[in-house]
Amino acid sequence: MTAALDVRGLTTRFDTRAGLVTAVNDISFSVEPGRILGLVGESGSGKSVTGFSILGLIDAPGEVAAGEIRVAGTELRGLAPAAMRRMRGSKVAMVFQDPMMTLNPVLRVGDQMAMAVRVHERMSKRAAWARARDALATVGIPAPEERLMAYPHQLSGGMRQRVAIATALLHRPGVIIADEPTTALDVSIQGQILAEIRRLADETGTAIVWITHDLAVVSSLADEICVMYAGRIVERGPAEAVIAAPRHPYTRGLLDSVPSGHAPGQPLPQIPGSTPQLANLPAGCPFRPRCPRATDLCRTTPPARGSDGREVLCHHPLEAA
Amino acid sequence: MTEPLLKIEAVSKRFSRRPALAERLAGRITGRPARDETVHAVTDVTLEVARGEVLGVVGESGCGKSTLGRMVAGIHAPSEGRVTLAGQPVARDRGGHVTKLTPNVQMIHQDPFASLNPRMKVGETIAEGPRQHGLTPPAEIPAMVRALMAQVGLEGAYANRLPHQFSGGQRQRIAIARALAMRPDLLVLDEAVASLDVSIQAQVLNLFLQLRRDLGLTALFISHDLSVVRHVCDRVAIMYLGRLVELAPAEELYAAPKHPYTAALFASVPEIGRGRRAFHPIEGEIPSPLDPPPGCPFHPRCPMAGPRCRTEVPALGPAGPGRAVACHLEHGGTGAEVAA
Numbered sequence: 001m002t003a004a005l006d007v008r009g010l011t012t013r014f015d016t017r018a019g020l021v022t023a024v025n026d027i028s029f030s031v032e033p034g035r036i037l038g039l040v041g042e043s044g045s046g047k048s049v050t051g052f053s054i055l056g057l058i059d060a061p062g063e064v065a066a067g068e069i070r071v072a073g074t075e076l077r078g079l080a081p082a083a084m085r086r087m088r089g090s091k092v093a094m095v096f097q098d099p100m101m102t103l104n105p106v107l108r109v110g111d112q113m114a115m116a117v118r119v120h121e122r123m124s125k126r127a128a129w130a131r132a133r134d135a136l137a138t139v140g141i142p143a144p145e146e147r148l149m150a151y152p153h154q155l156s157g158g159m160r161q162r163v164a165i166a167t168a169l170l171h172r173p174g175v176i177i178a179d180e181p182t183t184a185l186d187v188s189i190q191g192q193i194l195a196e197i198r199r200l201a202d203e204t205g206t207a208i209v210w211i212t213h214d215l216a217v218v219s220s221l222a223d224e225i226c227v228m229y230a231g232r233i234v235e236r237g238p239a240e241a242v243i244a245a246p247r248h249p250y251t252r253g254l255l256d257s258v259p260s261g262h263a264p265g266q267p268l269p270q271i272p273g274s275t276p277q278l279a280n281l282p283a284g285c286p287f288r289p290r291c292p293r294a295t296d297l298c299r300t301t302p303p304a305r306g307s308d309g310r311e312v313l314c315h316h317p318l319e320a321a
Numbered sequence: 322m323t324e325p326l327l328k329i330e331a332v333s334k335r336f337s338r339r340p341a342l343a344e345r346l347a348g349r350i351t352g353r354p355a356r357d358e359t360v361h362a363v364t365d366v367t368l369e370v371a372r373g374e375v376l377g378v379v380g381e382s383g384c385g386k387s388t389l390g391r392m393v394a395g396i397h398a399p400s401e402g403r404v405t406l407a408g409q410p411v412a413r414d415r416g417g418h419v420t421k422l423t424p425n426v427q428m429i430h431q432d433p434f435a436s437l438n439p440r441m442k443v444g445e446t447i448a449e450g451p452r453q454h455g456l457t458p459p460a461e462i463p464a465m466v467r468a469l470m471a472q473v474g475l476e477g478a479y480a481n482r483l484p485h486q487f488s489g490g491q492r493q494r495i496a497i498a499r500a501l502a503m504r505p506d507l508l509v510l511d512e513a514v515a516s517l518d519v520s521i522q523a524q525v526l527n528l529f530l531q532l533r534r535d536l537g538l539t540a541l542f543i544s545h546d547l548s549v550v551r552h553v554c555d556r557v558a559i560m561y562l563g564r565l566v567e568l569a570p571a572e573e574l575y576a577a578p579k580h581p582y583t584a585a586l587f588a589s590v591p592e593i594g595r596g597r598r599a600f601h602p603i604e605g606e607i608p609s610p611l612d613p614p615p616g617c618p619f620h621p622r623c624p625m626a627g628p629r630c631r632t633e634v635p636a637l638g639p640a641g642p643g644r645a646v647a648c649h650l651e652h653g654g655t656g657a658e659v660a661a
Contacts, residue, residue: 042518156606157382186381187545191589191602213518216548220591243593257523259552260592264571267527268552271520274488 002073003030004174004207005054005092010067012046012053018279023049023062025231031207031224033174036198038218038239039211040254041228044275047211050228051177054209055094056084072174090120093168097180099160102167103152109136109163110148117170135166140196158189165193172204179211194221215258219243227251230276230286237310247310247317249291285315293318324408325369326539327393327507332402334363334388360610362388364563365402367637370507370539377554377571378543381586383610385563386543390509393541394428406506424454427500431512433492437484443495444470444480450503469498472535474528490521494528501532508540514549522549529553547590551575556643559583562618563610565637569644579646582619617649627655 012024024046031037041047053064056076069076071092076084096102104112113132114125123131129148136144139162152160161181168176178197182190198221201208212218218225218239225242227235227250235248246252253271262268273290276282282289288298293316303315310320340348340355348355363385370376378386391397392404395411404411406425430436437446444466451457457465467477473494484492493513500508510529514522530553532538544550550557550571557574559567559582567580578584585603605622608614614621620630629649640646649655 042520158606186607187547188381188586188589188603189606191591192604194591195602214591215519216591216593219593254519255593257519258548258593259523259526260548262552264552265530267530268523270523270527274490274521275518 003070004033004035004072005209006030006068006070007050007054008068008070010050010053010069011065012049012058013063013065015061015063016279018277021278023231023278024053026066027226027228027231027233028067029224029226029233029236031175031209033205033207034201035223036201036208036210036221038222038225039209039228040213040215040218040225042213042254042275044230044278045228046231047213047228048179051094051179051209051211054177055088055092057094086120089116089173090171091173092175092177093171093173095161095164095168095176095178095181097183099157099164100152102164103160105152107151108148109150109152109155113148113163113167113170116167120171131170132166135169136163138169138200139166140192141166156189158185158192161185161193162196165197169200169204169206173206175207175209177209177211180213181210182217183212183214190217197221215243215254216260227254230281231278232286232313233311234287234313235311241310245318245320247312247320248314249293249316249318250287252318253290285313326372326374326407327368327370327541328405329366329368329389329393330402330405332363332366332389332392332399332404333361334385334392334397335400336360336362358611361563361613362610363392363399366560366563366565367402368558368565368568370541372506372539373537374556375533375538375540375542375554377550377557378541378560379545379547379550379557379586380560381545381607383562383607384560385610386560387511389560390428390511390541390543393507394426394509396428424450424456424503425506426509427503427505427507428509428511429493429496429500429513431515433489433496433516434484436496437492439484442481442483443487446484446495447480447499447502450499454503456502456504465502469502470495472501472532473498474524488521489517490524493517493525497525497528497532501536506539508538509543510540511543512545513542515544515546526553547575547587548592559586562608562613564618564634564647566619566647567645568637573641573644579640579644579651580619580648581623581625581650585622617647625650625655625657627657629654629656 008028010024010027014021014023039047052058054069058064064077110129110132114128117123117128117131133144133148136147141147141162182193200206210222222239225239226233229250235242235251246255256269259268271290276286284300285298285303288294297315303313305311305313338358344355366389378389380386392399411426447466447469448462466480470477470480475494514525517525542554554571557569557571558565561582567583578587589602603622616632617630617635620626635647635649637645637647638652640651
């Protein structure tokens with residue numbers, strides 16, 4: 001089966017005053033139709049830049065310096081701007097954290113959704129509105145007819161994010177990149193949206209890349225997990241396996257930092273220090289200064305990717321369970 | 322039993338907005354006069370916090386948890402009811418107005434990028450309160466700043482730096498040091514770890530637990546994060562749409578929530594290790610506090626609601642030792658039983 005999204009050796013750099021910063025460093029992953037990949041990391045890990053790189057949304061002084069990005073077999077890198085615009089929205093779409101960044105505040109929901117339909121397909125306004133209404137119904141919006149007539153400010157935060165997701169679904173893209181789409185929402189609303197997303201992936205076969213800092217969300221949603229640290233994927237594997245028995249010391253540390261599962265009131269096992277500046281990464285393994293398993297080897301030599309179904313970027317991975 | 326340190330007695334807070342001129346004119350023309358809009362941020366909340374206790378306040382946006390915290394800190398004066406700290410009102414009101422903020426309650430805010438003065442050296446920030454209130458003799462201030470910074474895990478030499486030279490986690494440590502400098506009786510932490518990365522959040526939570534042990538802190542810990550609250554709090558108050566719906570010791574609440582909202586909230590929170598599973602999210606949306614539903618605030622979303630819930634607001638009543646619930650199910654039934 002052709003992967004819905006196949007990323008090989010993606011490297012994105014930014015030319016900053018502090019020097020050339022490699023925000024995404026030689027990462028590879030693929031997602032098959034109907035599957036959900038959780039891309040997890042803390043601030044500055046490169047998870048959002050990965051999403052932007054796939055959509056071709058990196059502007060100067062940044063550039064995608066190397067790698068292949070294939071959507072249903074079509075290579076996106078090197079596409080002419082017009083061709084890339086045709087792909088964006090129809091074959092691969094994005095959902096952002098803040099729906100008000102996506103929605104035009106002065107247009108009715110129906111008007112802007114119909115516009116998104118007609119950018120890619122010749123179709124009457126009436127038919128475009130009908131398509132928009134169906135998309136709203138798909139994401140579980142009650143009374144979609146009425147919502148089409150509403151302006152974004154008349155909707156709640158959860159409802160706006162559903163509209164943004166519905167807009168991404170208009171052309172049944174093979175891939176949706178979702179960048180922290182539920183982070184700003186209340187837990188009860190987040191629960192509703194996660195349930196809808198799982199159902200969408202199962203029913204429509206859309207492949208989803210779910211970018212988040214929240215391990216609990218990916219552990220209940222994703223099929224596969226990639227953990228990012230300092231621009232690299234440090235661990236990749238089936239969601240249940242990575243959560244149950246992480247092999248990279250960073251993944252272990254992250255999971256241990258979450259209070260649930262620890263005796264209340266007791267100190268949490270913490271990762272010392274803080275995430276390194278990308279412009280000033282330590283030599284060898286970037287996680288070495290914070291790592292309890294580090295040796296002299298980690299000081300000098302960056303770890304290479306090992307692969308046995310689980311990819312772990314570490315000289316001294318934890319034992320497989 | 323000793324007198325509780327903090328008493329919140331039947332406190333309500335409403336915010337009103339007069340209609341703008343254009344709205345009033347439009348109202349006059351159409352014959353439907355524009356009315357004042359009133360947000361019922363907090364309605365009839367009664368709570369007590371014992372000395373040395375950490376009380377968690379949990380709820381979703383618009384539930385009134387931050388407004389409650391601000392009333393405790395004396396930033397807002399309650400519309401009704403009163404807040405007392407060791408028997409003294411926190412806002413020394415003359416005609417209902419806040420005249421002086423009590424230094425005995427200190428607040429730690431969510432965003433350490435907004436809560437520190439970007440132009441002030443962090444040592445100055447920490448020293449400002451005790452200096453203003455004359456708590457520490459001027460000669461002892463530099464030593465006090467160094468001691469406080471050490472206590473929150475920062476090097477004393479950083480006192481001359483500006484906030485932008487620190488990471489988010491370090492800034493939150495500075496905010497904690499600033500609060501502790503006042504030697505407060507009570508801390509109010511409003512989503513104090515919500516904006517931090519998980520690994521940094523764990524460091525700050527550990528610091529809080531350590532300080533709690535060393536100093537015997539009393540605190541109101543406001544958060545939307547159920548797992549964080551469980552980890553640091555002795556008792557937990559659950560709020561919904563301005564009302565207190567459940568109050569219980571943390572362990573018992575997490576073991577067996579009694580209010581349908583609490584139960585639904587727990588069920589819709591993803592948790593590590595529970596694995597992939599079907600979510601059972603709460604139906605519907607949180608109603609607007611501008612126009613709260615009649616009866617129980619949760620009844621439009623509650624699977625157990627009956628006729629009584631639609632008309633009568635359930636009172637917070639005892640539900641086992643140390644526990645209280647505001648739900649007709651616990652206290653006399655919803656009325657659905659009669660119909661059935």
